[in-house]
Amino acid sequence: MGTRKEVHIVPNKKRGGWDTKNNNAERASKHFDTKQEAMIWGRTSAMNKGAELIPHKKDGKIQNPNSYGNDPCPPKDKN
Numbered sequence: 001m002g003t004r005k006e007v008h009i010v011p012n013k014k015r016g017g018w019d020t021k022n023n024n025a026e027r028a029s030k031h032f033d034t035k036q037e038a039m040i041w042g043r044t045s046a047m048n049k050g051a052e053l054i055p056h057k058k059d060g061k062i063q064n065p066n067s068y069g070n071d072p073c074p075p076k077d078k079n
Contacts, residue, residue, distance in 0.1 A: 005051035005069060009038045011058050020045065043068075 006023035012031060018038035019028035029045070032038040039055060043066075046053040050069030057063045 005046075005049050007042045007046040007049070007051050007053050009035065009042050009053070009055040010060070011035075011056065 003023065007029075008021045008023065010019050010021060010028075011017075012019045012028070015031065017031055017033045018035045019032070020030045020038050020042045021028050030038075030041055032041065035055075039053075042055070043053055045051070046066070047068045052065055052067050052069065054065045055063050
């Protein structure tokens with residue numbers, strides 16, 4: 001089984017603003033002035049790739065990830 005596809009929304013400490021990055025990438029896929037813009041682009045990218053969207057807070061901690069693909073832990077309730 002390969003590595004899980006992920007799109008991270010992370011703060012850019014050098015330039016300010018927010019970056020979208022694929023898992024294990026050194027460089028950002030795209031840079032945005034606001035987190036909201038990065039989230040919109042990142043969500044679309046994650047949906048297209050069937051990936052996990054992982055937003056981070058300014059301190060780097062993970063905040064409310066969403067799966068748009070093959071979730072290894074789907075919710076048990078189907079409602």
